Amino acid sequence: MTRLVCWVFSAALIVVASVAQAQDLRVATVEREPFSMMSEGGFEGFSIDLMNRVTEDLGLSVEYILYDSFSGMLDAVETEDVDAAIANISITADRETRMDFSQPMFDSGIQVMVQSEQGMSPSVFTALFTKQIGIAVLSALALLFGGGMLMWVFERKAQPYFDRPLKDAPFPAFWWALNLVVNGGFEERMPQSRAGRFFAVGLVISSLFIVSIFVAQITAALTINAISENIQDLNDLDGRRIGTIEGSTSASFLDVRDLSHIGFADTEALFQEYEAGGIDAVVFDSPILAYYVAERSGGDARLLDRVYRAENYGIAFPTDSELRERVDRVLLGLREQGVFDELTTKWFGTAYSGR
Known part of the structure; x- marks a missing residue:
């Protein structure tokens, strides 16, 4: 009789211990500010606070397991390595085929963040320091230098300004071509040779197109830059x-x-x-x-x-989990009590109210 009582008592202890152990929920999560975050005190965030309230109402304890990736967290749910997963998990048709979800716990959507x-x-500096403008400036300088040196070849024996050796000719020649294009040249330095006069007239006429193209390049660059920044x-x-x-x-x-x-x-x-x-x-x-x-x-x-594309976040469960229905009932109660609004204000402020 005594042995029977001891056996029954031992069996009861085993059952109680098993039940107690079953009360510990293993919940997977990842770091996603402000839904799930690691701090000195442990896990915190909107989703963590919500899950703590849910397990408290269910009379269960919870153990959070941190995963390095979102896919790793969801794989753990599929393979039933955990009882649930919570973070910012969007409820999608594809995921519904692989696992179960609670009712929506947060309204979300996809948005775009850009520079303010x-x-x-400043647009002008961004536009001017581009490859296209650099090429245009270098091309213009090369054209002026080449034109000036060609004029030196034509005029070096015809007028004093160009009568100088090759080593001293580059800058005076460039300066002459620059003034010809910008100011129309100097009367006292008018070409004297036939080839020089013909070339100077062609350079002046072509400079009109060169300046127009250069201005158009800068204008286009500024316009494109302004449009591209205006996202x-x-x-x-x-x-x-x-x-x-x-x-x-x-x-x-x-x-x-x-x-x-x-x-x-x-x-x-x-x-x-x-x-x-x-x-x-x-x-x-x-x-x-x-x-x-x-x-x-x-x-x-x-x-x-x-x-x-509006989305809803939910708590993920292994397929056919008995826990899902119990959690859904608690979530409905928490929504009716205003807990969702309290947590939203706590973690997002009054400016964000979901989508």
């Missing part, structure tokens, strides 16, 4: 260096639009490259870009007004 007006370099729409990004997160819904969106882009493993590397000037624009999730502009850009970045 105050962070732009107001996704179409203005054609030919620009675009950055996003590899494997994200934003990357898929850019692929569909046939816009070439550079993929980064995480947002920290993406923003560092943007700050270093390696990319001209960032296309990614609206709330994350809004947080960066408000908290880290120092006024050097802005968001285009339009939000492309």
